[in-house]
């Protein structure tokens with residue numbers, strides 16, 4: 227696919243390279259989450275020493291326009307004054323108690339008020355914990371074991387989700403990581419995103435066995451791939467007909483594609499919802515919630531065990547609450563995210579035609595992705611058909627120009643309230659200059 231050796235592409239700056247070498251001795255791959263290592267794009271990751279508004283600052287002191295946004299977390303931008311103040315106040319009162327607080331109630335009330343399908347919610351420490359716990363609850367509520375997920379969908383790193391289709395969408399899951407027991411993987415069935423028939427086939431093949439269908443209502447973890455018309459309503463219908471629960475994994479889309487998440491945007495009421503990222507305001511947080519009758523099955527009210535030493539941590543709750551308050555009270559936030567998104571829509575929409583380069587831009591709310599491909603993108607096979615070499619060329623060109631995309635062709639780009647139209651226009655100009663270079667890859 228590409229004749230560029232990732233290791234030889236775009237050597238990183240000296241200080242960053244030294245840090246990476248040092249990091250590798252004591253941290254697997256030098257990073258605490260794999261995609262940060264630049265394996266997808268080659269080269270050396272920038273080590274970051276600070277962030278403010280729409281910008282990161284790397285250890286060489288370079289300002290980088292940030293489209294990673296901590297993978298969607300920083301919807302207000304870095305260091306928003308309200309979040310900073312809330313954290314400073316919270317720190318003065320102690321950092322963890324292991325006993326309940328009023329702040330947790332206020333945060334739960336805010337989530338229940340803003341996310342349509344959430345009546346009762348439990349805080350956890352990451353998106354992974356949220357999806358893992360939601361599935362346990364769905365299995366308990368239905369008395370069934372199997373779970374349907376979609377190829378290319380990501381729900382954190384718990385065992386049941388680390389599977390992919392073996393041969394076609396209707397096969398049993400096979401582990402996509404060593405260490406996932408075959409029995410666990412066998413309970414995970416993999417369907418094709420945006421393909422209702424592939425889901426119906428699984429229900430037919432496993433009658434009475436499927437506890438839940440878990441889906442990113444806007445797929446964000448194979449790049450941004452929106453649901454086609456009727457897909458989400460069709461999923462809801464199928465789940466109801468077959469007695470399975472519909473779980474919307476809104477860890478990424480929650481408070482990003484609209485204030486009430488994808489469920490508000492598309493008018494669908496899932497049984498359970500998982501959240502994370504934005505609701506922690508930049509601190510480690512997750513949550514799962516939904517229908518009261520289901521959530522009341524969770525311990526100590528019900529028998530489904532789930533716990534956490536740091537769950538509802540006062541710092542995380544303070545940062546999350548400060549973030550949600552701004553999102554709830556400032557009507558301009560989502561208009562701003564949409565307005566910037568439209569600039570991308572228009573910019574990339576005509577750029578491909580003008581330059582004669584097959585490319586497609588997809589965007590929902592404050593997340594979007596550019597795929598170098600001719601055909602419409604709607605599922606994992608069409609995502610996989612896009613040119614990685616072209617994306618990588620764009621990625622490194624932009625990075626040299628001080629613009630930091632997520633380091634993979636299969637991730638969404640995130641912008642924030644702190645980004646400006648001028649930032650987006652600069653990004654579009656820079657991208658166009660890179661795509662017209664003589665050495666832009668042929669395919």
Ligand SMILES: *Cc1c(COP(=O)(O)O)cnc(C)c1O
Nearest residue numbers: 352353354380381382475477478
């Ligand atoms: C990020 C993400 C997760 C995992 O959350 P972590 O906090 O990284 O564990 C789960 N689901 C989706 C859709 C995500 O985007």
